[in-house]
Amino acid sequence: MNKLQAMEVFVQVVDAGGFTRAAENMKLPKATVSTLIQSLETALAVKLLNRTTRRVSVTADGAAYYERCLQILSDVRDAEDSVFRNRQSPSGRLRVDAPTGLASEVVIPALPEFFKLYPDIRLELGCSDRQVDLVEEGVDCAIRGGRRLTDSRLVAKRVGTMHYVTCASPAYLERRGFPQHPNDLAEHHCVNYFSARTGRMFDWYFERDGQRVQVALSSHIAVSDSYAYTAAGLAGLGVVQMADFLMAPMIEDGRFVRILEGWTNEPLPIHVVYPENRHLSAKVRVFVDWVTGLFAHHPTMH
Known part of the structure; x- marks a missing residue:
């Protein structure tokens, strides 16, 4: 038995004064309405309605249950309306x-x-x-x-x-030259990035033509903030590897130069x-x- 549906049927029967009218109002077979009321009475172990061939009346227990059903069904409608309004205009x-x-x-x-x-x-x-x-x-x-x-x-x-790009400032590259292979980074200064939560340093990864290279870096400086990281690169402290969305404007205006082109980084x-x-x-x-x-x-x- 669907308890909520049974409550709705019970309220309709009381309001309509009979099974036939309630069934018509709810567009349900009269037998379904009757079965739901019987199941509800069985589950509650009380008689809710007095039935005669001519009319249906509410028992004392039924009247009390009717009032509680009205409140419960009203609360359900309010909850549904609230969710609907919230979906339409979240706040x-x-x-x-x-x-x-x-x-x-x-x-x-x-x-x-x-x-x-x-x-x-x-x-x-x-x-x-x-x-x-x-x-x-x-x-x-x-x-x-x-x-x-x-x-x-x-x-x-x-x-x-x-997506990530590997870059360095023009001043750094003028001073130290361009690396041609990821392994050349061992001879360069690089800016390391470490996890603020664990302190773990992050290795760099490169791929080209099926070849994968992992580079564990040693450096003079490591930071745990993206803006501090780019600031270190701009200061000429070393090669940096940072998200494309952050580096693209600075590559475009010349503050950084992309290096190791042809090598891709794992997104x-x-x-x-x-x-x-x-x-x-x-x-x-x-x-x-x-x-x-x-x-x-x-x-x-x-």
Whole structure:
């Protein structure tokens, strides 16, 4: 028995004063209406209705149950209306976390369009290269790059791809020359990037014509922030390898020069992640959909 449907049928029978009219109003067979009422009475172990050949009346227990059914059905309709309105015009506080460079260079410049679509959302955008704990810190969702997402408490949706380029400042290349092969980087200064969470240094990977080269770097400097990383490269401290979306404008205006052309770097998948046990609210859903579209149309993110 569908308990909610049985409650709706019971209310209709009481309001209509009989089974036949209730069945007509609900566009159900009269036998179905009768069966649902009988099942409801059996489940409750009480008689709800007095039946005669001419009319149906409510028992004392039935009258009390009728009032509770009215309230329950009203609450259900209110909940459905609330969800519908929220889907149509999501509102309220939305807390999102994203890497600093990605937030500053890709997400924030596009936010005016987001707020045109969803003016009632109040966005709190945490910008950090530190990987936050969404559950502990009350974050609704986060944008993350990674091939393996190790936190089993999170659901991940892939929304884009991050491509990398290897560059150096003109002053550095004038001083040290151009490397011709990834292995030549052993003779160069490179700027290392390390995880703010684990302290682990990241190796560099290159591919060309089926050949794959992994380079473990030693350097004078390592940083854990994307803007500090590019600043180190601009200062001539060494070769850098950074996301294309961040480097492209600086390559175009001559602040960086692309090197090791012909060698490609393994792209990094980008995901939006959110806690698995948290209801995916309308505001989170529309943000995820918006970010997916944003990255799909970005020249370097798909």
